[in-house]
Amino acid sequence: MLEERRLEVLRAIVEDFVLSNEPVGSKMLAERHALGVSPATVRNDMSALEEEGYITQPHTSAGRIPTDKGYRLFVDRLSGVKPLSRAERRAIQSFLEGAVDLDDVVRRSVRLLAQLTRQVAVVQYPSLSSSSVRHIEIVTLNPNRLLLVLITDTGRVEQRVVEIPTPVDDGVVGELRGLLNGSLRGRRMADATEAAADLPDSARPDLRPHLTTLTTVVLEALLERQEERVALAGTANLTRASVDFADSLRFILEALEEQVVLLKLIGSARETGTVTVRIGRETDVDALRSTSVVATGYGLGPAALGGMGVVGPMRMDYPGTMAAVRAVAKYVGELLGAD
C-alpha cells in the first residue's frame, strides 16, 4: 500500500510538472489528484522519493521536480502508450499516401511527426544495407566517364560518377551492365558486397579492369554512405520549451545539425522492435543532457529499414509522444514494404 501510493505520487508529480513546468508542491498535489491523503502525508512520501533520487527540489522551499531517474521510472512502470484517436490515424495515413517518391515519403513523415508531437522529429533514410538491389544502370557521359546509378527495392537511388582510364564503347557498357545486374540484382546489400568483390575474377579478361573500378565504386557507395542521411523537422518547436533549455538551446541545435549524432540517437533504436526512450544523460550526448529522445525502427522484419523518432525536453508527454512515433513508424513501414 505504502509503496503503491508513493508511485502514485511520483506519477502525479510527473504529470503535473509536464503540464505546468513549475515545481509541484504537496498541497496542490493532494488537492488536484484525489490521493485521499493529506498534504503532510504527501510530504513524507516526497521526502522518501527524494531520498531515493526520483525527484529533487530546484532550491530549498520550492516544490519538487522529477529527476532523470524519476522520468525513467515513470516511463517504465507508470505510463502506458496513449492510443491515438481514429481521426489522427486517418490523418497520418492520408498525409503519407500523397507521397510521390522515397524522398517525399521521408520528408512527409518527418514533418508529420514534428507536427503530431510538437517536437523536433528525425527520420533516417531507409538504410541501403537492409534493402536489396533492384537495378544497376550505367550511363555513358563521355568515353572516359560513366555514371553509375544504383536503385534499391525501397526506391532509393544512389549515383556515382566514375572516371575510367581507357575509353569504352557502348557495347562494352552494355556487357558490363549485364554482368553487374546478373550477379547483383535481387541480392540484399549485405550479400551483394561479397558478390561484387568476386565478380571481376570470373569475367572476361578485357572487362576485368573496368569491372574492378565499377565494383569498387559500388562497394564504396554501399558501405561508406550506408546509412548516412537523416531528415529533420520541427526545430522551431524547440523554442516552445525554451524555458527548459535556457541558453543551452544553441548547443542543442548544433548537435542536431550533426548527422552523426542523430544517427547515433535514432539508428540505435532501429533494431529494437519497440519504441525506446532515452532520458537526459542516457542520450550519451552532452549537449542533449536536458532532452529526451523517443525513437523506434520502421520497416518490417528483424532488420528494420531505418529509425525515426523525436527529440524534446525531458519534460515531455511521454505516452502521447510514444504513441505518435509508433504510429508513424508503422504506417511508413507498411508504405515502404508494399512498394
Add this chain to the structure above:
Amino acid sequence: MLEERRLEVLRAIVEDFVLSNEPVGSKMLAERHALGVSPATVRNDMSALEEEGYITQPHTSAGRIPTDKGYRLFVDRLSGVKPLSRAERRAIQSFLEGAVDLDDVVRRSVRLLAQLTRQVAVVQYPSLSSSSVRHIEIVTLNPNRLLLVLITDTGRVEQRVVEIPTPVDDGVVGELRGLLNGSLRGRRMADATEAAADLPDSARPDLRPHLTTLTTVVLEALLERQEERVALAGTANLTRASVDFADSLRFILEALEEQVVLLKLIGSARETGTVTVRIGRETDVDALRSTSVVATGYGLGPAALGGMGVVGPMRMDYPGTMAAVRAVAKYVGELLGAD
C-alpha cells in the same frame, strides 16, 4: 564636406553597432573613429541623420542604432565587398572538391556557407528547368510498374514509379527507352517539355498509350517539382544573435522550415547576376522583419542554376557576408558547370 562627414558618421555607427550590439553614443564614436571633430558636432550630425530616418534611439538618452533605411544606405553606398583571404578561398575550393555527387555538393556548400558567415545558410538545388536531359532510364519493376529515372547534366536525378494498365515486355521497354532518349536527350528542360508532348503522336500506334503515360509523368516531374528543394544549415547560429530577435526566434525558425518562403527569398536573387541584400521588411516576410537576407544566383550564363544565400540579423557584417556568398556561389557554379 558636411554631407560627406554625415555619411561617415552613419558608417561608423553601423560598424560599431554591428560589433557591439549596443546603441552607440556620440562620445565613443568621436573617440574611436578619428573623425576629427568633437562629440558635440557628431551629435548634431546624428540629430540630422535621425531626422532623415537613418538612425533612431531605442529610448531617450540612449545611443543611436541604424534603421532599415540606415542599413540600406550603408550597403548601397558606404561599404564594398570585403575580399576573402587567399586561405579562405583555398579552403572553400578544397572543401567543395571533396563532394561525390550533386547532393553532396549542395550539402557541402550549405554547411560551408553557414560556417563562413556564422549565419543560417540556404542553398537551392539546381533547378531542372535550366539544365538539360542527359539520360532517361526505364526499369521494369514488374509487368505493370515501371521506374522512370531522369538524369540531368547537372547530375540531378529524378525518379518516378509509373503504373501502366497493360503489361509490357522488355522489348517494348527498350523501344520506349530509345524513343524517349532519342527525342529528349541533350535538350534543355524548357524545350524538352514541348518535345515530350509531341512524342506520342509520331510513334507507332501500339506504343502510344504507354508513351502518353510516360511523357505525362516526365512532364509532371519537370514542372511540378521544378525547383522545389532547398538545403538549410546553421540554424544554431540564430541563437548567437538571439539578443536581436528576442522571442521572435520561434517564428523565424518556423519561417525557415517553409520551403516556399526560402524559395521566395533565395530564388528571387537567382536571376540577378550580383549579390543582393534585403534588409528587414524588404524581405516581405513578416516573421523575418528583423533579419536580413544576402543572396545570389550560382551557375553560369544568364539563367542561373539556382540561388543561395544566408539569413541573419539585420545587425550583420554585410561586406564580409556578401563576399562569402559571392565566393561560394562562384565556386559551386564552376564545379557544376565543369561537370
Add this chain to the structure above:
DNA sequence: CCCTGGCACTCTGCCACCGTGAGTGCCAAG
C-alpha cells in the same frame, strides 16, 4: 556659418531592501 565646450536634464541599469507567499521539515497527537 560651422564647430566646440559647457551645462542641465533624462533615462536605463543596478543594487539593496523588504514583505509576501509557497513550500518544507519536524513534532506531537490521534
Add this chain to the structure above:
DNA sequence: CTTGGCACTCACGGTGGCAGAGTGCCAGGG
C-alpha cells in the same frame, strides 16, 4: 501510519536611490 500545527527558508516582485551614459541646447570662438 496519518494528520494538523508550527517555525523556518527562500524565490519573487515591487520600491527607492544612485551612478553613468547620452542627449539637446546655448553661447562663444574661429
